Amino acid sequence: MTEVKLEERLITCIASYLDDCPHIAVGVISPIPGSAAMLAAERQGGKVSIIGSDHPKYRCDGGVELFDQAGQGRINAFFLSGGQIDGQANINLHGVGDYPEMKVRWSGAFGSGYLYFLVPKVILFRLEHSRRVFPEKVDFISSPGVSEPGVHRPGGPHALVTNLCAFSFDKAKGRFRLDSLHKGTTLEEVQDNTGFAFDMPEHVPQTPEPTDADLTLIQSDIADAIAGPYPKFARQVFGKAA
Amino acid sequence: MTEVKLEERLITCIASYLDDCPHIAVGVISPIPGSAAMLAAERQGGKVSIIGSDHPKYRCDGGVELFDQAGQGRINAFFLSGGQIDGQANINLHGVGDYPEMKVRWSGAFGSGYLYFLVPKVILFRLEHSRRVFPEKVDFISSPGVSEPGVHRPGGPHALVTNLCAFSFDKAKGRFRLDSLHKGTTLEEVQDNTGFAFDMPEHVPQTPEPTDADLTLIQSDIADAIAGPYPKFARQVFGKAA
Amino acid sequence: MLILDPTPIEAHFLRMTQYLNSADDLAALIPDGAQVAIAKPPLSPTAIAGAMIRRGIKDIHLITSPTQAYVADLLIGGGCIGLVETSGVSLGEIGPAPRFVAAVKSGALSIKDSTCPAVYAALQAGEKGQPFAPLRGLIGSEVLANRPDYKVIENPFEPGDDIVLLPAIRPDFAIIHAAKADRFGNVWVGGRHELKSLAHAAKQTLITVEEIVDEDLRLDEACAPNLISGLYVRAVAEAKQGAWPDAAPGHYPFDEDAVIAYGAQARTEEGFDTWLNDHILPAVAAE
């Protein structure tokens, strides 16, 4: 058996947070979450929609449908990221420094200002686990992690998966809890590179490695499927042509 | 030249109120207004949309588009009728007696509760000119003829054409003004059969008879065109098959 | 060949589209008292309506998007409807809708009168998952005066400018007849975009079609932009002539003679019962 790739480990880790999600939506530049959504859907049955995909099986009915579905309660899970993500799961997609003439300016909120409120299980995903990315407090709240009582918010953060580890989010406490460390990561490494305080169990387990069945699925069906919407990723990680 | 039919007279009379209307919309059970719209459009150039038509040239893009166009200000004229129409141009499409368990119940408002407010030139049309149809006050205001200052109302009643005569509507005064009597109608006949007071010029002219050019158009191009959306009417009035 | 080609067992497990045998199987999913929305002709869901009558469903809150004709009258005459929310019910050129008129006059049927774009806008608000939609017009009408559920607010963007807010409509069920469905729950509606909004707004959608086709309609570029996706469709059944006497464009035209006959016959309760016996109730025996 060849060595498990980080991407494969992340795919199965994210998929483990997607139980009971018959409809999972994915942004177009998220190949690892996209693969995880496909893996979860393959295990459970279910549908994956990919924003901006022109693949007949994953595409949405125009640009608006996916947001409408979120409003209807028909999307169970979605993925977001952030230039910064803080300990209350506030995400910053706008930049560093004082708004609007920021020192560093990022792209903007995209759909987060809505989907983070409406989709029950939002998985936050970031491949750079550092204090720069995970500060105590974001510079700009593109979308808040928790809302005041009374704010209509059926959705919100469910987990945060990084290159080092996986957290779940406790909405009542408004805090992350460290669930598992990816193979090769130490607790100290996570603590050193995280700018916010988080909860953890007495013993932090290792993130389960992908099973052989998962790896087979990922390397065959999912690699084939991902080559449509994410050709670059499929090429680089699985050596697949579109 | 054969005798001018009442329908032809009404078609040219209504068309005379449709100057400068590049887009005229028509409900599906209004063949005389529909023909008038086509005549006006043929004279001036312009577009006719017919609610519920499946004719590629007249149909709307689904059921919603026409109402959206009215909201956008993209419809210049529309036609309404009423079981009752009163002197302030209030229309009643709901019935006679006390709402909701009315003595006589009609169909309901259809689009009038919106289009009467939004379309600049609404032509009211009714083939039964009687005190029953034109009372001083309607039993139920399905849609009002005039609105309080401050109510957003770019549209409203422009004219009322009946089997006897044609009125225009003075929005400032909130009153009809008798414009012309159709051939063979007397002023007394109109006065006897109208339950509301109205203004009139010192001398009420006769409604202009259709010109030969109008009649030729009506009996050829328009009769052909009308046979699509209004087969029954085209059959009965022009002897045309769909 | 991933997730989107589920086996029937997977589809069932997922609450994805079920394929049932008949309109009666669809009607069996609708409980008494449900909010049920139907669109105007053509493509009225006549087959399901007949099955609802056969089943004796009661106290339905019927929403017409935005008006209706024969099918609403049939459901009302058939005793299924407690409340109708509509912008108009009539048989069009043919005349009044006799059972609707009789039931409103007698008070047997409660009514919420509206106007077409208000029904559309409220369904579109439901489709978006928003709680309400603003709509121009209506102010000063007795339609508005009789809709305490419609609110008038001052436009927050323009002082002194009043505007109506309509509460969103999210029907328990949309029932729809369409030309064709595939085996993945996708139903083609052509240019009837409002049928998509209806299905999107509804919690569940039940659909009869003239034909179930084998190819995946999402792969047909001419059909793909005009589908109700299987995600919204709880169940589909084939029902040929399922819109009769209303038209199913491309399959059959409006049967004007039938509706003229209905309009005359249904003027009396007895005549209506005869119509039911002749046209609606036999379908059970035929199974």
Added chain:
Amino acid sequence: MLILDPTPIEAHFLRMTQYLNSADDLAALIPDGAQVAIAKPPLSPTAIAGAMIRRGIKDIHLITSPTQAYVADLLIGGGCIGLVETSGVSLGEIGPAPRFVAAVKSGALSIKDSTCPAVYAALQAGEKGQPFAPLRGLIGSEVLANRPDYKVIENPFEPGDDIVLLPAIRPDFAIIHAAKADRFGNVWVGGRHELKSLAHAAKQTLITVEEIVDEDLRLDEACAPNLISGLYVRAVAEAKQGAWPDAAPGHYPFDEDAVIAYGAQARTEEGFDTWLNDHILPAVAAE
């Protein structure tokens, strides 16, 4: 052969769709200071954007529906844009949009940040001619805190429930690139339903297409449900490769290499100017 087949002279008289020779002719219709809306890729209106730069249009209020990439960055770098209203501008997988980032940081470009469904909902309110649209979400974000034009009201249907109201967007111009138009002003947009909403919301729409076809697209049942009607379209011009380097599905794919090159080159103003000289300004000479 009635009204809907106007001669060119009638069409002009009617202010119906004009057929112009080039994207430059379209850009000539846009005055400085206009509100201009463009959709996200694919089918970005690159040819018109290039013509706007060649013409030296200034102070445009650019609205992206709901996000943008290369074309917005190009217009910003080209000096056309005074204010951008957007849910996001980036080159996607390729990286940041360099001229956008530089112009926001320097304060040369004013920005109204939003979130995708808010832009869509505000355009749909414009399409319906309603003054505003409600939208869930946003509360507690600094996006909302920086949009004084967004209002928060208490939902009149549910005490204590706050909700955002977005003012409707009715751009002066929508500029769109599409695969094909007919000679009656109808433009086929396939499943890009939001392009219809954009054209409906805009006061005027200017369109480039890969191809102008002779048949009336309203008569083609596969195309008819997915047209922007000529009623909304002020002018059309053919512009082959008019979306390049973005994709025009069915005609050409996304030119990833070109956008990678652009992303690298446009990091400096000089590099951007070279890009303009190489790819945008020559079109004038070519005429």
